[in-house]
Amino acid sequence: MSLRLNTRFRSRSLALLLPVAALVGLSAGPAQAAGTTATYTKASDWGSGFEGRWTVKNTGTTAISSWTVEWDFPSGTSVTSAWDADVTGSGNHWTAKNKSYNGSLAPGAGVSFGFNGAGSGAPANCRLNGASCDGGTTTPGDNPPSAPGTPTASALTSTSLTLHWTAATDDNGVKNYDVYRGSTKITTVTGTTANDSGLTAGTSYTYSVRARDTADQVGPASAALTVSTTGGGGGDPGPGGKVKLGYFTDWGIYQRNYQVKNLVTSGSAARITHINYAFGNVTGGKCAIGDAYADYQKTYDASSSVDGTADTWDQPVAGNINQLRELKKKYPGLKVIWSFGGWTWSGGFAQAAQNPAAFAQSCYDLVEDPRWADVFDGIDVDWEYPNACGLSCDTSGAAAFKNVMAALRAKFGSSNLVTAAVSADGSSGGKIDAADYAGAAQYADWFNVMTYDFFGAWDAQGPTAPHSPLTSYTGIPHDGFNTADAIAKYRAKGVPAAKLLIGIGLYGRGWTGVTQAAPGGTATGPAPGTYEQGIEDYKVLKNSCPATGTVAGTAYAKCGSNWWSYDTPATIAGKMSWAKAQGLGGAFFWEFSGDTSNGELVNAISSGIG
Template sequence: MRTSVRRALWAGVAAVVVAAAVPVASAFGAGTVTATFVAASDWGTGHEARVTVANGSSSTLSTWRIEFDLPAGTTMGSFWDADVTRTGNHYMAVKKSWMGPLNPGASVSWGYNGTGPYRAPLNCTINGASCSTGTTPTNPPTGNPTTNPPTGNPTNPPTNPPTNPPSGGKKLIGYFAEWGVYGRNYHVKNIHTSGSAAKLTHILYAFGNPAGGRCSIGETYPAYEKAYTAAESVDGVADTWDQPLRGNFNQLRKLKRMYPNLKVIYSIGGWTWSSGFTQAAQNPAAFAESCYQMVEDPRWADVFDGIDIDWEYPNACGLGCDASGPNAFKNVMAALRSRFGSSALVTAAITADGSAGGKIDATDYAGAANSVNWFMPMTYDYFGAWAAQGPTAPHSPLTSYTGIPIPNFYADAAIQKLKSKGIPASKLVLGIGFYGKGWTGVTQEAPGGSATGPAPGTYEAGTEDYKVLKNTCPANRTIAGTAYAKCGSNWWSYDTPSTIAGKMSYANGQGLGGGFFWELSGDTANGELISAMKNGLG
């Protein structure tokens, strides 16, 4: 990759579940203010419950408090979007301080994970009155521990949030770069406003750092400390100084509420940080434990649905070289699967080097296939201006072509090699780059010309986003299933909606699991490339 579970479950229970509705509910009325408990998921040894507080009165509800007992054998583990205290098996949940008043006719939800199968709460009260008698006043008695937040801070989520059910079972996966909130000014909200969230099935959050053989947050400020204004926030609600989670993680939490089918996976490593995997491979179980503790931190466990490993490259060279042996990657992935459990998403971005004796051959990827949900061969960045004098070549060829600088450096060669090793086609997802690679000092329009160095780029010489290139150097030629153009002395190659359509058709024809891309900020403001991927996958 360039640069650089679901809800937390209890100790000893490493299961992650799909939030499908379960027809189990317990509604407790309190006058015109109600609290409804629903089992969002139930997997026998644990469950996820969602609690909805609805204000059916004609008055604004400034705050709320729910008290209840859980039946014997059931306990609450993690919770979100409410402050919960416990005495024995008695629980009290109150409105978060950052939530605004609950307007007439509005509702708000919070949730928790519990041990054992779902069982309806007992002795429920809302705002101090018995739920069964229905005598709760609109506003609670004096002395409720929750204080009213500042006015003008709307909090109610959309009544009917948009959904994004995957079509045809194909995955459409996009990377969100943690550092994009800086110079690129790309935020989680942009995934929503571009229309892309409704098309994606999964977001990969890049990157966690495997330094010292342990998973750690890449950078804490953008991850969970940065405060968002109402204008910047996904749901139009500003962060407050005292809320426990801010930053990208909280914004992703809000995005998932709006798009219930969208999954988020924490990606570890990347080009810059892959050296940490060498030490991780020396003690895979310890590494897996550290990753589990990071991903399933109670502050953001509901944000993430699993873990992704972007190791560049096991038993081979990337920015640095690894000599852990051909079994290292397989052992690490097996340890992660064991620790995260069978229901978590465990995925990996892998090399797309289809050459004989190349990076695919250096590692037992097939041996790791049973541990992962899918592999993402990075079928881009085959060629670029790190070879400063050229020859110019498309960085993401789908097929070979006459004059290709390195044999089998193209997507189909990698896919066929991985399939030949016994990896099911459905566990392979085709990669697309939302950027171009370019040279300057080029006189020849066709690929294969000489150059003097990398072409200028907004953030990195030799690299430019699609959203820029489509205007500054529109592609007018194609080769090997991708596009290129020469503009003055600059030569660029990149994928367009048209070439992406062809690549998605290839993915369908090969029986692949779908498509993924690096990364969201490279697309246009209206998600032009993501739309092409979505339409192509069908």
């Protein structure tokens, strides 16, 4: 897992559309002849900002050649970027006009455009081509119903559930409720409960409800509920349905003195579903042992062993691998994945990509070696970066990553996990654009999106910036360098949200020679760190340099002339709420040893993602 994102990217922003979570129909102004409608979607909301979408539909019998949608936002809410429409603002009033390629709509056709917004307000006074956005006539003084209460779920099984919500209100009475799974209406009911069946085990679903009054006016959507069905196979993370994964590094047993047993004493092992063991090497077109002594040769005495029994000098497998075996016996539901590559050893993937089948065979032979086949549940590929630059530049081509993942899946089969750590470069023309991640995703159980290390003291003079921003913010040094843009880009390319995991770094990045408390200040170089300049564990920073502010969903701190950014339990809670609203498959973190002795960040991740 890389602790650094390559620093040279294009700075042109590319905003990307996220899937719909709920629909809100807005109407205002004089009535128009039925025939065109505009409905609004808030796809996600992370507190300081949101992603919205308008859908224009021609419900009439004649074609239209252009469209213009207008609406008002309350003070403090604005559009920051948009796609598939030209959006302009004047004060609190916003106008969106069609692009040259999407203005004409035949009868029954529709088109959508989206935007990223700042603030938390909702649009009002919607007008489409100068008339009402509801496409029909409304009675003066007859208001649409309110939003129902947030749904809750009961009777949850692997294939079905029951939804409940509190009633909406309306001046003339509520007639019924439309229930949505994602953006699809699944049923209309007259009461405040509904059943949904035919679902897939171990899968996350998002639900919302809209009320309809006796005049057939539809009110705003309820807040969304995201819930996971039980069951599932392979890498099923359990009834909660979310992957909770941490990286354990083989070298952490040395200077850091972080052993597998620490996962038990900290409580972290009980809070996670998966461990990625890092790293195996990639060399000569093959998977190879990374550190034989740490992996299977080092012996542990009783006090440092997971099961309290000392290793013997002649046992065939000792080291971390045997300790992980003991850990799995203690926590039978825990799965361990062997991760190969990383920042230092990614150069070997170029040769591996020349013969993916041979590479996959070598990896299978190593991971499924009879000495430890019971320990590992699959393989993780940490290629930094396919057809792009990391420590070195790869020129394997856009299809290479997909081909490697396809070969691994073919060899490891459906009974093993096949995952990958992937770039979080959401910039236009950046790393995500360099390889066929959507094609590779069909062979992966999930992608660990490395949503950290966006900024750091490799830019020695600054500007200071948070290394793991959830969203963009005014003054961010590079467009697209944030979690929301990265996730949006993967989803727009066709990677399912359920196959994307948000990443958290259990450490901070910092500069020295800083005089400005807020982000954007100049610096003279990297701040001093325990093991490396410019980086420090959370367990140290929480006491030595407590957070003094937040920006873009993460924390920062200025202590003397040093400036640090890192995540805290509070900012992690916000990120996990955002990830759940997006329907992501879970969360992962780099890496265990950066946490406190009682695992407070791992606890925040586990409890927050649900």
